Amino acid sequence: xxxxxxxxxxxxxxxxxxxxxxxxxxxxxxxxxxxxxxxxxxxxxxxxxxxxxxxxxxxxxxxxxxxxxxxxxxxxxxxxxxxxxxxxxxxxxxxxxxxxxxxxxxxxxxxxxxxxxxxxxxxxxxxxxxxxxxxxxxxxxxxxxxxxxxxxxxxxxxxxxxxxxxxxxxxxxxxxxxxxxxxxxxxxxxxxxxxxxxxxxxxxxxxxxxxxxxxxxxxxxxxxxxxxxxxxxxxxxxxxxxxxxxxxxxxxxxxxxxxxxxxxxxxxxxxxxxxxxxxxxxxxxxxxxxxxxxxxxxxxxxxxxxxxxxxxxxxxxxxxx
Amino acid sequence: xxxxxxxxxxxxxxxxxxxxxxxxxxxxxxxxxxxxxxxxxxxxxxxxxxxxxxxxxxxxxxxxxxxxxxxxxxxxxxxxxxxxxxxxxxxxxxxxxxxxxxxxxxxxxxxxxxxxxxxxxxxxxxxxxxxxxxxxxxxxxxxxxxxxxxxxxxxxxxxxxxxxxxxxxxxxxxxxxxxxxxxxxxxxxxxxxxxxxxxxxxxxxxxxxxxxxxxxxxxxxxxxxxxxxxxxxxxxxxxxxxxxxxxxxxxxxxxxxxxxxxxxxxxxxxxxxxxxxxxxxxxxxxxxxxxxxxxxxxxxxxxxxxxxxxxxxxxxxxxxx
Numbered sequence: 001x002x003x004x005x006x007x008x009x010x011x012x013x014x015x016x017x018x019x020x021x022x023x024x025x026x027x028x029x030x031x032x033x034x035x036x037x038x039x040x041x042x043x044x045x046x047x048x049x050x051x052x053x054x055x056x057x058x059x060x061x062x063x064x065x066x067x068x069x070x071x072x073x074x075x076x077x078x079x080x081x082x083x084x085x086x087x088x089x090x091x092x093x094x095x096x097x098x099x100x101x102x103x104x105x106x107x108x109x110x111x112x113x114x115x116x117x118x119x120x121x122x123x124x125x126x127x128x129x130x131x132x133x134x135x136x137x138x139x140x141x142x143x144x145x146x147x148x149x150x151x152x153x154x155x156x157x158x159x160x161x162x163x164x165x166x167x168x169x170x171x172x173x174x175x176x177x178x179x180x181x182x183x184x185x186x187x188x189x190x191x192x193x194x195x196x197x198x199x200x201x202x203x204x205x206x207x208x209x210x211x212x213x214x215x216x217x218x219x220x221x222x223x224x225x226x227x228x229x230x231x232x233x234x235x236x237x238x239x240x241x242x243x244x245x246x247x248x249x250x251x252x253x254x255x256x257x258x259x260x261x262x263x264x265x266x267x268x269x270x271x272x273x274x275x276x277x278x279x280x281x282x283x284x285x286x287x288x289x290x291x292x293x294x295x296x297x298x299x300x301x302x303x304x305x306x307x308x309x310x311x312x313x314x315x316x317x318x319x320x321x
Numbered sequence: 322x323x324x325x326x327x328x329x330x331x332x333x334x335x336x337x338x339x340x341x342x343x344x345x346x347x348x349x350x351x352x353x354x355x356x357x358x359x360x361x362x363x364x365x366x367x368x369x370x371x372x373x374x375x376x377x378x379x380x381x382x383x384x385x386x387x388x389x390x391x392x393x394x395x396x397x398x399x400x401x402x403x404x405x406x407x408x409x410x411x412x413x414x415x416x417x418x419x420x421x422x423x424x425x426x427x428x429x430x431x432x433x434x435x436x437x438x439x440x441x442x443x444x445x446x447x448x449x450x451x452x453x454x455x456x457x458x459x460x461x462x463x464x465x466x467x468x469x470x471x472x473x474x475x476x477x478x479x480x481x482x483x484x485x486x487x488x489x490x491x492x493x494x495x496x497x498x499x500x501x502x503x504x505x506x507x508x509x510x511x512x513x514x515x516x517x518x519x520x521x522x523x524x525x526x527x528x529x530x531x532x533x534x535x536x537x538x539x540x541x542x543x544x545x546x547x548x549x550x551x552x553x554x555x556x557x558x559x560x561x562x563x564x565x566x567x568x569x570x571x572x573x574x575x576x577x578x579x580x581x582x583x584x585x586x587x588x589x590x591x592x593x594x595x596x597x598x599x600x601x602x603x604x605x606x607x608x609x610x611x612x613x614x615x616x617x618x619x620x621x622x623x624x625x626x627x628x629x630x631x632x633x634x635x636x637x638x639x640x641x642x
Binding site: 075077079081082085086089099100101102103104113128 | 369370371396398399400402403404405406407409410411412419420421422423424425427428430431434445446449450
């Protein structure tokens with residue numbers, strides 16, 4: 001590997017909290033603007049007249065060090081007076097919007113109403129918050145995930161928050177995906193001959209990563225990219241670290257295993273990162289033609305995040321070698 | 322006076338905090354829906370993409386008992402995490418929006434965007450908050466007060482909050498007033514033959530009351546109403562109880578006195594209420610053909626508010642007699 005390649009950009013495809021943890025790990029390796037975090041927008045929704053982008057926001061707060069480590073989502077030192085008052089006035093209060101968090105939604109909604117793009121408002125806010133990495137939405141066009149269930153289709157946040165992931169999932173639809181243009185910096189970076197790695201973070205394959213992969217031309221652009229594609233398993237020892245990934249896999253008739261995730265991504269991947277707890281699946285991953293890496297993938301401390309990020313970049317280098 | 326007349330409606334024309342204090346006093350006289358509080362909307366403005374109606378909101382919070390007595394504006398137990406975060410993200414933060422207060426602006430903006438009228442959203446929220454009086458905006462159409470100053474025209478909140486009333490005032494313009502339809506319940510109540518009193522609360526004559534009086538046909542409708550018009554002086558001993566009324570009077574070349582307020586309202590009034598501190602001006606008020614009432618107009622306690630309200634209603638009765 002020449003130094004030019006080592007200095008090339010790194011793309012991380014991310015959903016919310018799980019992806020943001022790895023994005024933080026990568027950002028701690030002093031990559032600066034070389035790190036491009038691409039966030040899913042399928043979770044985005046309009047609520048109380050505001051445009052809310054949970055995955056962009058989880059990444060923004062995590063990269064700015066403003067996230068709540070203890071609660072695992074949202075901002076630290078958050079308050080709930082707004083929600084109290086919304087309830088008191090009879091407004092919809094099934095989705096928790098913290099007092100601090102609200103500022104991002106209000107400023108974004110105002111900027112979008114004034115004709116700004118989601119990319120521009122995200123760039124303005126991340127710069128203002130001192131974030132060195134580039135964080136972009138997968139597209140500036142609205143894409144909205146619908147969760148198909150036995151009882152009909154649900155908008156993602158209705159499924160995820162209001163109904164607490166209880167309905168049995170039968171499939172997904174990404175409304176707007178056919179006409180959504182992949183974000184410009186994302187596409188340009190995929191085409192960069194110095195691209196060093198494309199990392200699929202341990203976010204939910206179905207509702208965090210699939211919307212990104214489903215953009216028109218995206219699988220082709222990733223396949224054509226001059227960098228290995230490395231996914232980190234969101235399933236460890238049969239359980240999802242966070243969220244409904246394992247439950248969805250069971251409902252979709254898949255085993256809830258790291259191996260099943262590797263099979264699901266299939267030919268997209270050059271490498272797959274499993275936790276020590278799943279090392280017995282490494283050979284089966286290799287037999288899919290995907291290089292396995294067994295390491296510690298569960299990120300508790302900030303050091304865990306940086307260590308996993310470092311392992312992944314070294315692994316990417318070896319996949320290219 | 323027959324009992325029918327005693328049971329008739331009472332209209333209070335109100336600006337923000339000062340008017341809301343008297344509205345609360347009136348509401349404590351068990352008038353129920355007989356009390357119609359008409360709020361100025363000239364102070365309304367669009368900020369951070371939200372429609373903010375400070376005078377409607379001051380009345381809403383005061384009538385619901387949610388206002389901050391100590392601070393003198395806004396809501397009790399208010400928080401400022403939203404404002405902190407807005408500042409941190411580089412948003413406009415010259416206008417303080419409390420975390421609880423924000424709920425009203427967000428719910429209203431959402432309802433207006435969905436095609437609701439300001440009257441409807443106000444009715445929904447005041448009902449939800451258990452307010453028995455009727456509170457309506459002077460109009461459902463946008464009217465925006467511009468303050469003319471030596472340095473040019475300023476939107477009201479820029480003058481009032483951002484520039485802290487510092488610019489020297491030369492006049493006022495109520496943008497949109499020519500085409501604004503007076504609110505329907507307001508007009509119907511003015512025409513009610515059982516109307517008992519029209520009370521001009523001790524709000525700022527120029528920027529709180531004048532916008533209401535400047536609605537097309539309003540002065541004629543008030544003159545034709547079957548009830549005395551009673552104003553309460555916002556000036557006591559040459560000072561405004563709150564806000565820039567006295568400063569504006571000086572800048573407009575008027576003496577800063579209760580008498581000058583009575584002269585300013587002139588033929589509109591049947592009665593004028595002065596504080597004990599200004600009883601030396603009562604004869605001069607009478608010589609204008611306006612009945613004076615000297616009483617305690619400074620409202621500190623809740624009892625002060627109810628006592629003043631009771632005095633005004635008795636005075637109105639005597640003016641009709």
